[in-house]
Amino acid sequence: MRDIKEYDRTLFLEELQKRVTIPEGQFEKFLELWEFKKFKRNEIILKSNEIPKFSIFVLSGCLRQFIVNEKGEELIVYFAEERHFIGDLAALRSKAKSIYNFQAIEGCELLTISADNWEQAFIKFPWWAEAHIKGYQKWVINLQQQMADLQSLTGEVRYLNLLKAKPNLFQRVPQHYIASYLGISPERLSRIRKKITSI
Helix, strand or coil, X not given: CCCCCHHHHHHHHHHHHCCCCCCCCHHHHHHCCCEEEEECCCXXXXXXXXXXXXXXXXXXXXXXXXXXXXXXXXXXXXXXXXXXXXXXXXXXXXXXXXXXXXEECCCEEEXXXXXXXXXXXXXXXXXXXXXXXXXXXXXXXXXXXXXXXXXXXXXXXXXXXXXXHCCCHHHHXXXXXXXXXXXXXXXXXXXXXXXXXXX
């Protein structure tokens, strides 16, 4: 694996240690299964209708995960900032075509892991399987909450919830991306923002 900065190495280790205890001496061996990659602003990282080549841990930058519907509209399902894992694990592990696109909103530095290395990690490092399960459970809970919010909350409430949960996101992401994620039109988002700022 290409050398990464000590800061990034520490960041990755800290994020893993939030989930599990890593036996002494195993992190460096685990890190060898990952590859460092850089992507420019707006560059497509993984394309839909293709088998994903890797899964991602974000060292720096911001990504979006989105689908394109039959009308050609882009529907954003997730934003990944620093310290986030992102990818289509189901497609990666089954070697199936993904329905998702992944794009760099900003210039990004990433750690990526291939499907084969992912499976090796499961075998060699039992704690990684535990970390994966915990992360996946959290992702499912968040996805279920997101789906429930789309059905039960107004666009204004969803906007306020996102603003409270991820205030920095609004400084990094174009407003039409925010609107797509919230399931509203850019015009509706503009009216919501105008209403809130006038209060």
